[in-house]
Amino acid sequence: MNGWLLAIVQTGLLIAAAPFLAGWVKWVKCRLQSRQGPPPWQPYRDLHRLFGKEVVVAAVASPIFRSAPYLIFSVTALACSVVPLVAIGLPTTAIADVIVLVGFFALGRFFLALAGMDIGTSFGGMGASREMTIASLAEPAMLLGVFTLAMTVHSTNLASMISYLLENPFQLYPSFVFAAMGMVLVAVAETGRIPIDNPATHLELTMVHEAMILEYSGRHLALMEWAAMLKLMIYSVLLVNLFCPWGLVVDYTPPALLQGLLVVTVKVLLLGTILAFAETALAKMRLFRVPQYLALAFILCLLGILSHVILEVN
């Protein structure tokens, strides 16, 4: 019972903190670019504003258009419940392993793309087409990276994976290096950051994610934006907790939990800072350079598998 409660709290925390991470990255980025920038909690304000606005829906919109924000948000929220934020071994993590997690994202994306196409604008179709193309390359790379880990730890359950790594803290796996690099590349692509997509752009021809949600307004738009932030949050947490799991707690005592929360906050914010650095340093790619980028990710993850098979199994 304790576990279930903790899991719900943790999920709520993750959902609540997601806008802050997005704001944080933006703030750091602005600072790096010597701009004042909005404060890190600006996304909360934006969301609040959007929730308080009237919703305008195009006359041709179908039920898919209206239900997509709820569905996407729900699925992403469910994904949050699966990811170990501060504690492992929670009952919710057994609902889905990492493959199912990828499945959740795919489900969200499926409806996102459909929602983009629903009104029949060319931007929506364009965004959907690009999103699905990128995803169809990123997803296998992501899974291949996950497989690398899974083959080492003999599990695809996130909790089992992390606890295995915690139990064997100072083993250096060459395959993990490759997998980590590959998954970082994938995460950047999947969360729609530079150099794949620019969350800040509204230049039609360079948009991917934004193009799909152009027709949304009010609370629908808020849910969509929030879901995107959640995704960034989940990927960040996943990356830091998989590749540097130190600080995650196994026993659910309040001090330990607090400590774990602190550690993970620091780790995630650090990752956000790195992301901001990278986004500042890099320029957005042309769409047709993206396959090469993702191919690199794929190759890295494949190398991870191969190095696992060749170097680590005996």
Added chain:
Amino acid sequence: MPLNFALLAVLAAIASGLLPLACAKSNRAIKLLAFPLLGLAGLCGIIGGGLALLSGTSHRLILPVGLPWLHTHLLLDPLSGFFMVLVGLVTLVTAVYGPAYVREYERGPQPLLPLTVFTGLFIVGMDLVLLAADAFTFMIGWELMSVSAYLLVTYQHQHERNRSAAFIYLLMSHIGALLILLGYGVLAGFADSFDFARMAAAQLPLGWGSAAFLLALVGFGLKAGLVPLHVWLPEAHPAAPSHVSALMSGVMLKVAVYGFIRFTFDLLGNPHWSWGLIVLFIGSISAILGVLYALMQHDLKRLLAYHSVENIGIIYIGLGLSLIFAGTGHPALAALGLIAALYHCLNHALFKSLLFFGAGVILQQSREHDLEKMGGLIRRMPVTAGCFLVGCISISALPPFNGFVSEWLTFQAALQSSVLSNNILGALIPVAAAVLALTGALAAACFVKVFGVCFLGLPRSERAAAACETTLGPRLGQIFLALLCLLFGVLPTWTVAQLENIARLFFSSGMPEATAHGWLWLTPVSSEVASYGAPLVLLGIALAWLLTWLWLHPRRRRFPVRIGPAWDCGFGPLNARMQYTATAFTMPIRRIFRPVWPITEEHQAPSAENPGGRYRLRVGDWAWLKIYQPIGRLLLGSARRLAMIQGGNIRAYLAYSFFTLLFLLLVVSL
């Protein structure tokens, strides 16, 4: 008892096929006779097969027909029972869906009768294949199935396209049948009997075993549609009436898979791991090429047909894994692979027939088969759209629907490759898994295209704008299948537990851990390794949705939704031609995987007489261009040269006779 039901199913199907012959004049009578009997056949099949599957028992019967020294052996074991259920399910839905659907043909130039007759016989053929326990009966059922399907494909034979599709289908099917026969011949050579029980008991040396295996792989692969033996599939499926396409794609391909499983796992036994590797390789190729080719199609049924190639590929990946594990002595993992494959058979049968039924409704209501001319159908046919959406989600392997479960199981099987001592295999299997992942992602892209272009947006043609929802029967059929898709997605644990009965037939153990944690949790290897709580996923999504909805409810009252024109970045009024087309949607993928397809593009810049400009894209099939056409040319060329012997000159003819005589005399006197 189960066998009685199965036999009743066969009889009902026969009756459904033949009884309408007695009242050929009245379409009404034909429909009243054929479809209820078909439904009965389906129902009996489900009950009989289901009983056999659930109880895990085998039932035998010998009928005094067939060859004088080889009477007809029938066998209903969990494996055939399972496939019997598949056939029964789709047949049942066909019986519900059919009467309204065939109304279209009553006005057409063809009489209705052949359609119902051959549908009945088609089911008979499939059931017979499943029940057969000797090679002769098997082949009779097999070819009955092929020929009936051929006659169904040619049902609308006024179109030349349909005829050539049917021809290619029957030709390839016939060649496949001959190879299968050859495979049985090899087995029978060692067993000295065509009885399956004796064949299964016979021990083959590896060389002969491999030969038989390859024959079966190609023979059944021709029917199942493995790349590069798939070329008939995208031709035949669009040609057949939609409920027949559903049967063909949903079940007939599965019957081929059944044949392969029966042959390889049961009759051959003791698989060698290299067989598994071959199957894995071919399955991966089929999966990825199937989906890539599907992406480029814009004929709806053709697209679905290519997806069948993809899904058969996925099934074969599972089978390949199972063979590899079985060949290296890991029965529990082999069971996992087999169960994954079987589960995918079930799922594919459900969602592919659902999609074909949906496609049939679209075709019937909009009279369009070209995606580029559809659009906005969701507003006029919401039920069909909803069910089609379920099909799309399922086939794209998205949780919590059924397609995801089987792919997940396949992934789990693939990830166990680290138990293999052979490192090369250990490295290759994850690559196959990555291919599977790529396939799944591309399938999702493809079905976003299908659903988006077909149902969403604005109608792209007058006909699409005029389409309306279908009648009760087809709606019920689709809803039923959609519910099953959800059900088998949410209750995988129960399903896997039943499928274990099949795995126990071939492997010493089932999957002891898989269902050990109650119906909520599916843990194929152990709960530490992987777990999936499908009901909880559904519950979680629903809960999250409900919470969000409740949370936003006050605001909804304060700010009701305002309906307005589309914003579209302020570009002004929308029209249908501004939308992304199916061709445009897949353009990035086309660029990325360019060498995969033989593509011809025609551009025509806008000019004075043609202000719109013109762009045309044709996507062929390399297998057709590089394999089948050369073979055809070779054959016709050799026929042309051979025809010289029939040159018309009688003196030449006499000279043949003369020299034959001299030659033979010389031969015997040497």
Added chain:
Amino acid sequence: MTALYLTLLIPLAATLCFAVIGHWKQAGTLNLLVCLATFGTSLQCAVEVFNHGALLSPGKLFYVDAFNVYLLLLNAFVGLTTAVFSRSYMAHEVEIGRVDDARMRLYHSMYQGFLLTMLVALTTNNLGLLWVAIEGATLATVLLVSLYRTPESIEAGWKYFILCGVGIAQALFGTVLIYFAAERVLPGTDDALLWSVLKQHAGELEPTVLTLAFVFLLVGYGTKIGLVPLHNWLPDAHSEGPTPMSAILSGLLLNIALYAVVRYKMLIEPALGNHLPGYLMMGFGMLSFTVASILLHRQKDVKRMFSYSSIEHMGLMTFAFGIGGPLATFGALLHMIVHSLTKSAIFVTVGHAAHVAGTQSIDKIRGLIRTQPAIGWSLLFGTIAIAGFPPFGVFTSEFLLFTATMKSWPWLVFPLLFGLGVAFAGLFRHLQPMVFGEPPAGQLPVKANMLPVLLHLLLVLLLGIAIPDVLSRWLDQATIMVVGKGLL
């Protein structure tokens, strides 16, 4: 015994009568009745043989055993059903003025004459008379091939005449050589050509002479079977003659010639002590089978196409008899039945189809199912049956042949497979446009009696689903006679 004599006498009398009254309006019906009578007596004959074993006529001139009695029955049956077809077909020909009274007399007389010669060939005990009868069958049909007096039909008739004449002359030389060998063992008797006698003395005959004799017999009767490269007359003769003729040529004459070869093989192979006749038959069979299946692709005339299919199937049977062994022989015997039933059904259908379209050209026959469903579906199912799809009987026999080949000559299975696949493709690529699609404008149905076709196809279907016990025991007896070992 009376039944046997009646079986032969009825057609003989009919031949003579029809030479005078064959042009009567009722001649077709009469012809049918005569065939019915013949069928009745042959049935009686079969029952006798089945109950009491082989029949030997007092003068030892006729001998009916399990092997030939089933062919006898088959002959009479196909003759009967073809007569049903012939009645309406020839009435139509008279109506459109293609034949006059004199030719109708010739036609009906020769129809019976042909049946007579074949019945004689089957039942005779004398190998010389066998030759006479088969030559007689050629002579009876040669004028029927050129019945229409078109340049093509005359050409076909001439080719048929010369090629078969020369071929069959070689068979006579083979017969003379057999006689020569037998004379040494049985000097001074007239029994030296009697099958029943020769069979008992087979072991004493001079092998070298027998070898030579078999070569001549194979080339001779092989010409009649239509073995490649001796087959050239066959497509011409089948395509140009009246269709009932094609039906019985393909369904019966080829079988009889094969029957003759098998009889000789039964005699010669034990005497030689080696498998040479078998090898020769296998070689010719396989060659015919393969070549015919490839050439099927190039046909433009529908009857010509199906005659190639006949060559293909005769090749298959020859091959199977060549393999020897009970399984292959049983299969080949069964194949003789199903092939002649199916093929004559097809020719009957094709005859009607040609009437519907007004031509035999494949390019012009279109949309049969739409114009006249009975003909279209019959043609379709006939072709499906002949292509070897279950549940039709052709599949059963091909299954057996296949199995037998697998057992004794595994590698020959591949050309066999290839041939079956290619032949199927050849048949169907031509068949499809004929039966399916839109008919040309103005194409009207004709009066057709599809009873024979239905009957034949149902029989073939029955043989595919379950071989009746009577027949299987019968075939087994014949198999024992041919190879000395049965299956059951």
Added chain:
Amino acid sequence: MALTQLSLAEQLVLTLAALILFTSFLLLAQNRIVSLIHTFAWQGVLLFVTTCLMAANSGRHHLFISAGLTLALKVFFIPWQLRRLVIKLDIRRDVEVVGGPSLVMIAGGVLVLFSYYVVLPIRELSFLASRNTIAISLAVILIGMLMIITRRKAVAQVIGFMSLENGLFFAAVVATYGMPMVVELGIAFDVLVAAILFGIFFFQLRSGIGSLDVDHLNRLHEVDR
């Protein structure tokens, strides 16, 4: 065994065999139709004589019937009918084109050798002449076929065919003292019918094709032209 040890009758048979072979060669070389018919008739005479000789020598009197049939059919009826047809169809003067006469003659010689080679393995038992006469008759048959192949005129083909049958009869008579009577009668009947049919066909060919040249019979073929 030397030739001298044989009886006179046997020597005569051998001589007749040689003569029949000679007439075969004559047929092969002849290029006028009427002469062909005459030569064929002479071959028939030789066959008749041989049959009579065998009948007298062996005491099998049914052979006389056979001889009579030969005389009637091969010497009188068929040559007469052919001649009548040739006159009626006005093809007397048609000079037969033989494809390379010397080559054909050489081929004929080779065939004789080949025939001898083929029958060589036959075990000798009783009558010495039989094996060699079989060789001769085989040669006559093969030369008959060669003639059919090398002649383009239908009439010449018929004569080749009939001469081929002569070879058969010769074999039957000399090697086995004729076939059983019922067979002889049957064969004779067939030959008679065949001869009549040939006559009918000549007319049909003339009226239908307009020529008796068999190379003009080329409508039925499967070659792309």
